[in-house]
Amino acid sequence: MEFSEIVDFLRNYDGKPIRLMEVCGSHTHAIATHGIRDILSDKIQLLSGPGCPVCVTPTAYIDKLIDICLEPNTTVATFGDLLRVPGSKESLNEAKGRGGSVEMVYSPMDVLALAKDHPDRQYVFAAVGFETTAPVYTLLLDNAIAQGLSNIKILTALKTMPGAISYLCDNGAQIDGFIAPGHVSAVTGADYFNDLADKYSIPFAVSGFGAKELVIGIYGLVQMVINNQPQVKNYYTSVVEQGQNDIIVSQLNKYFRPADVVWRGMGIIPGSGLLLRDEYASFDAGSNGLDEDNKQNKACRCGDILMGKATPKDCPLFGKVCTPMSPEGACMVSEEGSCFNAYLVRR
Known part of the structure; x- marks a missing residue:
């Protein structure tokens, strides 16, 4: 045809x-x-x-990052879109404005140079993502171990699709x-x-x-x-095979184990996340048990939108008090978010 x-x-x-x-x-x-x-x-x-990793990250994770960035001699390293995601009370950007140490990076591997140059400072990378990005964090850990960098940790919010x-x-x-x-x-x-x-x-x-x-x-x-x-x-045969990439999957299984984790707006989903295995616990900045998901604005409908029960235009905040410049919910923050893209098209 x-x-x-x-x-x-x-x-x-x-x-x-x-x-x-x-x-x-x-x-x-x-x-x-x-x-x-x-x-x-x-x-x-x-x-x-729920295909945007930033959008499905619960507020407890953001709150934990904020607590970490306010600790002495500690810096949170993160991608830019996570800076504006609302926690239960504020965003990382707002915490940075009141003295928190937050470093925006373009790759997790950027943390290696920072940790090497500042051995007395602890660096915590905000490891958010799905099966696609999780392998990059295993590479970060490989390098940290090989270089003997004990001042690198990760806070994971890694999720799997099934x-x-x-x-x-x-x-x-x-x-x-x-x-x-x-x-x-x-x-x-x-x-x-x-x-x-x-x-x-x-x-x-x-x-x-x-x-x-x-x-x-x-x-x-x-x-x-x-x-x-x-x-x-x-329909993507130029890139996707029928079977898994055994090398990458082996690397994931080396560092991570399946876990019950919270998805923003959906609660705890059994076996849908990845946490560091016990033998690598020294690299964990406290990822387990971040189960709270308290919205700043109760009218935000991110959860319903992620589940297909509502569209962005069904949310009373969309395009009014909630815009990319002043997001009330995570779906309006990332360029992968449904509300962000609906706003982009509307504009």
């Missing part, structure tokens, strides 16, 4: 209503910037799920198909989602991030929904 025919089909589709969800923050951003929703029939709804998808399916999210996370699949392989497809009789399409790749992936997913084919199809 020609690409133009695929676009025509998606634009003119008039069958049963179909609700699809992407669970990759990069997909959320790409769908918004490419204007993918504009070419879809009103009968095909795209929802943004648990969250199961939670959505078990709690009334009413999703007909998932656009599988392309970056995660590059590590885990497309087969990672087979058990979910079988358990919930729901299809998955692994897609790339270009406009054409996304349109083809969505078309394939719609076809699987229409034809009742609950399977996993890989």
Whole structure:
């Protein structure tokens, strides 16, 4: 089928209503910037799920980072988008403004030079992410051990996708198909989602991030929904294999173990996170038990939006008191957040 025919089909589709969800923050951003929703029939709804690691990080984690950055001779190192995520009372940026030591970096590996140059200062890296970014933190630990740097720790908020998808399916999210996370699949392989497809009789399409790749992936997913084919199809074969990357998975298993962790707005999801193994506990800055998720603004609907139960426009704060410059919830902070991208498109 020609690409133009695929676009025509998606634009003119008039069958049963179909609700699809992407669970990759990069997909959320790409769908918004490419204007993918504009070419879809009103009968095909795209929802943004819990694919933004910053968005699903609970307030207790932010609060812990704030406590750490205020300790003597201690610096929190983090990516820029985590600086503005609201904790239960304030953000890291606000804590920095009242004397907290916070260093924005572009890579976890930047911490190695900082720790080496300032041996009397403790550096704690805010290790947030999914299966895609977790391997980078193992590389950081490899180097810290090899270089004998005892003044590096990590505070983890690492999560894995299957648990969250199961939670959505078990709690009334009413999703007909998932656009599988392309970056995660590059590590885990497309087969990672087979058990979910079988358990919930729901299809998955692994897609790339270009406009054409996304349109083809969505078309394939719609076809699987229409034809009742609950399977996993890989439309990103240039990057994603069927099986896992054994080298990366082995490295992850060396340092991390599965754990029950909190997802912002969804509570504790069993086995959906990664914590450091006991033999590497000396590198842990206190990651276990960060279960509180107290919103500053009770009207924020980030949790419902991440579960597909609401869209950004359903939130009474969206675009009013909650904007990228003054976010009330985590979904408005990161460029992978659903509210941030909805605001971008609206503007």
